[in-house]
Amino acid sequence: MTDTVLDRFLRYVVIDTQSDPLSTAQPSTEKQKNLGRLLVDELKAMGLEDAHIDNHGNVYATLAANTDKDVPVICFCSHMDTAPDFTGTNVKPQIVRNYAGGDIQLSGDPSQVIRVASQTELTNQIGNDIVTTDGTTLLGADDKAGIAEIMTAARYFLDHPEVRHGTVKILFTTDEEIGRGADKVDLDKLGAKFAYTMDGGTAGGIENETFSADGVEIEITGVAMHPGYAKNRMENAIKIAAEIVARLPKSITPERTDGKDGFIHPVSMQGAMEKASLTFIIRDFVDEKLKEKEELLEAVVRTVMADYPGSSYIFKVREQYRNMKAVLDRDPEIVDYAVEAVRRAGMEPKLGPIRGGTDGSRLSYMGLPCPNIFTGGHAYHSPLEWVSVQDMEKAVQTIVELVKIWEERA
Structure with missing residues (x-):
């Protein structure tokens, strides 16, 4: 050796x-x-x-x-x-x-x-x-x-x-x-x-x-329905999750930030018509700005969910490091x-x-x-x-x- x-x-x-x-x-x-x-x-x-x-x-x-x-x-x-x-x-x-x-x-x-x-x-x-x-x-x-x-x-x-x-x-x-x-x-x-x-x-x-770092997990419960009879009834959890990601500001993503800029980053999306889940990591050098980004993310979720009155969500924040x-x-x-x-x-x-x-x-x-x-x-x-x-x-x-x-x- x-x-x-x-x-x-x-x-x-x-x-x-x-x-x-x-x-x-x-x-x-x-x-x-x-x-x-x-x-x-x-x-x-x-x-x-x-x-x-x-x-x-x-x-x-x-x-x-x-x-x-x-x-x-x-x-x-x-x-x-x-x-x-x-x-x-x-x-x-x-x-x-x-x-x-x-x-x-x-x-x-x-x-x-x-x-x-x-x-x-x-x-x-x-x-x-x-x-x-x-x-x-x-x-x-x-x-x-x-x-x-x-x-x-x-x-x-x-x-x-x-x-x-x-x-x-x-x-x-x-x-x-x-x-x-x-x-x-x-x-x-x-x-x-x-x-x-x-x-x-x-x-x-x-x-x-x-960075200061948190993880966010979002669980979405939609309304499952036979697609042949779904008009005005189905609320597809996959589409809800995709819409949440699509509405996030593009300026605070990893690919658009550097230096001491923080970001919101989706790392996982899984699901079916009835249930879907999203996982995010949130990063910033300032704890207060980290909190602001989490509030921004949840505001996006609430806005999207307002269009799906039969659906619900759970929003969980987990501290990772500071x-x-x-x-x-x-x-x-x-x-x-x-x-x-x-x-x-x-x-x-x-x-x-x-x-x-x-x-x-x-x-x-x-x-x-x-x-x-x-x-x-x-x-x-x-x-x-x-x-x-x-x-x-x-x-x-x-x-x-x-x-x-x-x-x-x-």
Whole structure:
């Protein structure tokens, strides 16, 4: 077994860990534990004897301090599952050595091409090694790149006992991609004061702000009737659902927004004549605007339903996560030290928001402040996903420098 970040990454991505939003269990798929058990074995082989996997698939381990200073316990966290958006079965990673520039055609499906025009970060990768899929699956850099980086950094400290550090906790979670990554994390057992998720993208990126997020479920009960005798009587639940989606403002959809603009996004529509259901995700960086979007959605529903007096609906809002910036601003050194670590690793820090969420969003509000650090991955949730080996190495350096800074400043 070799220990480079690339070797680890290639070992992990071939293990199918796709999560399932339709499952009520946690983990939502038992196959996530296959990676968890492998990671426990590797951690124990390193000498982290407390490494274990719990009933929910979460992996915990401790890198013990080797300093006399009173250093806050920090944690590094990544998630093991891959997104339901595209298959993660039978991943065949491909390595483009010494990338010379230009588009990358994927071998398993020649119609899939990673184009420089849409993936402009490729222009900064000339001479680097790029890992892609073969075009038929996800790669799984989200977030197995983060796992490989944390594992490689842990190995570094064990191989270099002369480098002083405080206690470092390692946490690998399940079901992050379906919004449940922090649900079953035992913070008392973890015992950390601060944490960092390794779940970002472009090298040098640090994210201290996320969307606030809610999910909305709408259940519609129509009036079923034989279509031959339906005049002035039938109220088709499928048509009601479709009309709701059609009436939403086009200006607040994911495809029309960027920066700090929020959106309303339908992600599922199912049904028959009598009953139909709609699922939405609502996103904004400001909680008050999140609420406004939910009120707007329900106003659209009421307007549509007014034309169907025999039908009814149920409108349910489920909180998913909140913008972590309010929590992180209380302890600015958490982000400041990450910025310094990125500089020490030879990059210019890029501090900003992420148009999404991480386990760090939930963990921050559970009492574990937790910004997000880059992994080097790009085009997540698609067969065009790719990661730079050299950027993964820079992420390992960033973790190492960050741990050193906490010890130095203690």
